[in-house]
Amino acid sequence: EPEVTQTPSHQVTQMGQEVILRCVPISNHLYFYWYRQILGQKVEFLVSFYNNEISEKSEIFDDQFSVERPDGSNFTLKIRSTKLEDSAMYFCAARRWGVGQPQHFGDGTRLSIL
Amino acid sequence: DQQVKQNSPSLSVQEGRISILNCDYTNSMFDYFLWYKKYPAEGPTFLISISSIKDKNEDGRFTVFLNKSAKHLSLHIVPSQPGDSAVYFCAAKVAGGTSYGKLTFGQGTILTVHP
Numbered sequence: 001e002p003e004v005t006q007t008p009s010h011q012v013t014q015m016g017q018e019v020i021l022r023c024v025p026i027s028n029h030l031y032f033y034w035y036r037q038i039l040g041q042k043v044e045f046l047v048s049f050y051n052n053e054i055s056e057k058s059e060i061f062d063d064q065f066s067v068e069r070p071d072g073s074n075f076t077l078k079i080r081s082t083k084l085e086d087s088a089m090y091f092c093a094a095r096r097w098g099v100g101q102p103q104h105f106g107d108g109t110r111l112s113i114l
Numbered sequence: 115d116q117q118v119k120q121n122s123p124s125l126s127v128q129e130g131r132i133s134i135l136n137c138d139y140t141n142s143m144f145d146y147f148l149w150y151k152k153y154p155a156e157g158p159t160f161l162i163s164i165s166s167i168k169d170k171n172e173d174g175r176f177t178v179f180l181n182k183s184a185k186h187l188s189l190h191i192v193p194s195q196p197g198d199s200a201v202y203f204c205a206a207k208v209a210g211g212t213s214y215g216k217l218t219f220g221q222g223t224i225l226t227v228h229p
Contacts, residue, residue: 033216033217042219042220042222043158043217044219099146102163103160105158105160107156107157108156
């Protein structure tokens with residue numbers, strides 16, 4: 001069983017539309033993250049989430065972005081009004097408690113904004 | 115953001131030989147380092163990590179070396195196998211304090227192992 005499952009694998013959306021990306025970590029993960037990778041660029045941190053609130057966010061994570069964990073299992077990233085530059089691979093990651101615990105990544109959602 | 119750099123975009127190695135992937139960092143606050151492997155259409159998969167209090171960590175064919183004074187780490191794979199062909203990412207984080215473990219990634223190195 002994968003540590004983290006992401007859906008959908010590919011999302012195509014018109015510019016200006018809202019999009020929700022979903023992530024389901026297996027149980028006993030306490031820390032959750034979203035990263036993105038624009039084609040040809042580095043993997044970039046977006047946001048971390050712990051104890052049902054945002055613990056840290058990057059400059060990229062502006063008011064258009066939000067995260068929540070509505071039912072204790074799904075962890076979602078919402079982009080309210082998508083822009084062309086939001087096109088990227090979005091990776092969810094999760095880790096267990098403990099300094100030496102690594103983050104486990106999902107296979108990502110490729111978001112294409114038209 | 116150039117805090118973590120992998121200066122070699124690609125590396126080609128013969129099967130059975132050693133692969134050495136390098137990574138440099140600039141942020142002195144980093145104290146935990148990880149290597150991830152990524153195949154096409156998959157997410158990064160954790161390989162091996164090292165704390166800044168160590169200079170070497172070994173796991174099977176994979177060994178990570180850390181040189182804190184040079185702010186440099188390397189991943190050694192020996193012997194290399196064709197299945198090791200993938201993109202390898204170096205990542206670093208600041209442990210403790212207000213950090214919740216966000217990772218800062220290098221650009222990645224494409225490793226190709228030829229049979």
